[in-house]
Amino acid sequence: MEGASYARTPRIKIRELKDDYLKFELRDTDASMANALRRVMIAEVPTIAIDLVEIEFHLRVKCMTDQTLDVTSKDLYSSDHTVVPVDFTDPAGLDSSENRGIIIVKLRRGQELRLRAIARKGIGKDHAKWSPAATVTFMYEPEIHINEDLMETLTLEEKREWVESSPTRVFDIDPVTQQVMVVDPEGYTYDEEVIKKAESMGKPGLVEISAKQDAFIFTVESTGAVKSSQLLLNAIEVLKQKLDAVRLSEDTVEADDQFGELGAHMRGG
Amino acid sequence: MFSVGKQLPYPVVGDAGIDKQFLAAPIKSAVDKFQLLPEFLKVRGLVKQHLDSFNYFVKTEIKKIVRANDRIVASKHPNIYLRFKDVRIGEPSIMVDGSPEKITPQTCRLSDLTSLINKQGYSLDCAVKLYSVATWKYAAPILVNVEYIQGSPGQMTRVEKNDVVIGRMPIMLRSCCCVLYGKDEAELAKLGECPLDPGGYFVIKGTEKVLLIQEQLSKNRIIIDTDKKGNITASVTSSTEAIKSKTVVVMENEKIWLLLNQFPKKVPIMVVMKAMGMESDQEVVQMVGRDPRYSSLLLPSIEECAKSGVYTKEQALEYLESKVKKSMFITDSSEKEGRAYSVLRDVFLANVPVHQNNFRPKCIYVAVMMRRMMDAILNKDTMDDKDLFKTMISEAKMWIDKFLEKNNKTSRFDFSHVIPKPLLAVQWSACDNIEYISRDTITNGLERTLSSGNFDIKRFKMHRKGMTQVLTRLSFIGTMGHMTRVSPQFEKSRKVSGPRALQPSQWGMLCPCDTPEGEGCGLVKNLALMTHVTTDEEEGPLISLCYYLGVEDLELLSGEELHTPFSFLVIFNGLILGKHRRPQRFATSMRKLRRAGKIGEFVSIYVNEKQRCIYLASDGGRVCRPLVIADKGISRVKEHHMKELTDGVRTFDDFLRDGLIEYLDVNEENNALIALYEGDATAETTHIEIEPFTILGCAMGKQAMGNIAYNQLCRKDTLLYLLVYPQRPLLTTRTIELVGYDKLGAGQNATVAVMSYSGYDIEDAIVMNKSSLDRGFGRCIVMKKKAVTIQKYDNNTSDRILRPDRTADNAGHMQILDEDGLAAPGEIIRPNDIYINKQSPINTRTQIIGSAANLPDSAYRPSREKFSGPEGESCVVDRVILCSDKNNMMCINFLFRHTRRPELGDKFSSRHGQKGVCGTIVQQEDFPFSERGICPDLIMNPHGFPSRMTVGKMIELLGGKAGVSCGRFHYGSAFGERSGHADKVETISETLVKHGFSYSGKDFIYSGPLGVLY
Incomplete structure (x- = not known):
């Protein structure tokens, strides 16, 4: 076990990928790794956000009509064409006319606004506005074993009742064989409702559910500042840099015996 | 075939003729009466008790007060008089250069006087005009039509003048005199007013003042109690337009005595009876009741009277004359009749009127008092629990009535003091005596009373402090809660638990939850949602109606007949009218008349079986609430009524008019059996609660941060806390929607x-x-006001504001100043920054040589105002408002905004x-x-x-x-x-x-x- 834990090579399998949404499996590693990745994605992947606003009373936006004019993030013009406000419009472009960005201020007829906004690079730790992640979460992959023999002692009615006791749809009954089967193990929220239900039915051990300690299912949603796939890559890069920072320096080579395998690992061996 | 839900299934007559399912359906189905509530609040509003009281005052009461004593006659020249013919309240206005100019509440709020210039930008729709005359309050002129005699004693002419201003009356917001009355949302917004604001308060010197609802022991009612020594007492607090007195009849050492302020020592009650012409002891016994138990209790008192040798009316009066307190100023009438006689007539049980020296009603009243006392001695049950709410009437009928009455009276005294002087003078003929009417007495009196909250009426020996409070503007709901607060009659320091306890009779009238912690616990109360406080109603027609309905007049009854079995005394507003032989029938017919709308809806009819009395009440200050009437347990409000309501063809008043709903006061509730839900109703049930939750008030979030009003950013509060992103709660209650908490959340x-x-x-x-805080959770704005006055001094010098010297040493602290020496709105201000570059003259006492304007710079010393805020935090100058204060000096208000995040x-x-x-x-x-x-x-x-x-x-x-x-x-x-x-x-x-x-x-x-x- 000891040796094996260091030599593990984590694997990632991407399940779903959109610009602002990513779902992937992370296997063959432990919770510390998975959680580090989550924490870095939330707090330490840098983005650019507006940090300073100078307001002057000169014309830049002026409302000329009787209706109120919404000044949104789209009205901001950038001095660097590579830096643009986050665009929320659906690439499918169905209702782009309605999606006009984030409202900054509403102006009445005759009102005007001029402002200069300075954007800076920062990380979510300093202020949540720099966080590229709307949601980063993971779950342990559950391992569900149904005790088939015990299950067969239940009537169809009881089976149905048991299946419905789970608030999320994890189990179902095969319409043909009328056997209980697991349809969506990841729907399980570790609420143990089904276990409690089995106990109250007098059938303890009807199902055994445990969390796999080395398999995680990640869900990442990006704010739009960074694509979700890039967010993951950036996070790994940041994590790597952090690890680099604690690499042992060369002059500890002679202490090799002292650190053993760990020392070699930390030196990049 | 059948509608789903709670609607009654309607029969469908098919070929079969009979629909069995319809017949089998339950007869009763609970009707959803919730819709009545918004309708009720639309009509009444949450602060209606304040508005009603004020409206009643300006429409009716003030006319009564003036009519009660409308003639002022010069004492030396009886031909010379001044008579008030009519009185009314004008429109809220101020005098600008001698001509009236209309004002709105918002302008009064913004000014310690009147608001003027709003420095730069931030367009506020406030007046830009500098008024030369101070308006300190939202007030309207009191106008009278007068008739008076003018001219020298030799040749007099009668002059009539209309619309003479005798003073200025502070106007309650949203009352019938207010400019906001009946305005819709858009119009209110134009006037700078928040449409959700309930009104019901005054604006005086730029602050909003609420007159608290006062709780008082009911007046003109007999209250049986025990005094400190354990003696049984019967007391009546009489209150009429002319006088206020407290009469106490006490049983001490087995004898019955009278305690009255005018008699320094207690006097035997039998002597008083004799003095009132009740010379026969037998009749007294008959009046009290012929039961030997009563007679034996009365016997010692009769013996005492005989022992002191008082047998006749004259002897009794003589006896009392020796006991009476000598008055300092003796009026003509008391000299003639004897002081004791006038005390008995005017002060003793003042609520019972004496017509043509007929003391019989008073005698009967005393007899009834004694009878009630004896009942209490014989049977402890009949003791009134003073703490019981039913004997306490919330005197919301605002004290403004009283104090205005007082003020008007003083102004009357003023006339009589002021007018005779020119009469004596030779040049009388030259002057128009209308000029002598002092306007300031009323104006200042009203203003002082409302702004200090001290009500002192010497005539009534009334000294009350803290009657008005500054309206709390911590949150919108806090404001609403403040308007429904009922202030206690007891001192807060009293360590008693009795009055603090929740009384069963408070059910539905006062909120059972909303009371402060600590010293005021249980004493300070709040009205429930549907509570209504009555105003006075015309007594005359009601009294004659009672006689038509078979009440036997007191005058026609002998003492013996008064208490015959099966007959009940009829007591109207504490006044005994007579007796009725069929009390239940009488009560039922009165109630029918009320439900039919023939008499006022707030008249209460209460049959007290124990005391064998029927109490009728139409006076002001009683609390009552609406209930659905049920016949044999079946609600009168049916599904189709509610449908008409939601369709808008029926209003709450229609429910009242059609006799589906009626108001019950605390006393009449004792005659009702009220079901909480329609399903609980049995055959005996007489009423059904409209909605059970209306027994609660609106207590939530008194100091919660949130919104104040829609015009919160256009106000000028000294301290204002606002939430940057307020939300309405996900889990709401019906009350929340009713009071508008979802619109102005906290x-x-x-x-x-x-x-x-x-x-x-x-x-x-x-x-x-932390990220939630970054994203705006709990972020708030604190607005602080700083006022700087540009003082003018006696020697014609005055403070001045200077353009900042950009080269000076402290120029760094003066960066935010504009060229006019005032901080510019929108600038970030740090601690020790100067926000006004003011200078004061060194010499402010002695006269200076030359013109004050040409004073050299050396004659001034700097008196700059520095901003003192928390170190390291930056505030923003939100607004700068320039106005003139009441001494006509310029006043500059700075509003500093500070945005805070939770820490x-x-x-x-x-x-x-x-x-x-x-x-x-x-x-x-x-x-x-x-x-x-x-x-x-x-x-x-x-x-x-x-x-x-x-x-x-x-x-x-x-x-x-x-x-x-x-x-x-x-x-x-x-x-x-x-x-x-x-x-x-x-x-x-x-x-x-x-x-x-x-x-x-x-x-x-x-x-x-x-x-x-x-």
């Missing part, structure tokens, strides 16, 4: 994890999520009183998260629950969660579940399960730092 919805975390959450502390030690609370300070602020990545990605905004410790048993909070947690997941606002209520106005926990759980949560609301979450399941 608070935010938070994702809460109830768990222990980090140890910084012990003792109710709260752990907060360690800030206090937060849920709506269930679960308060706690912020113990630590934690990064989001260290916060627990669920596998759905939900991360709480704050964590509270579960130990707060078991001991406090805040079940409501548990339900709110569930309901809120269900609300977010299904996208519908959920309802909660202490009562509503049965009437279908709240979501049951079961249905909430179902919603949760439907959206993939546990029915219990529990979630499994992962540790933020470790990533493992908790």
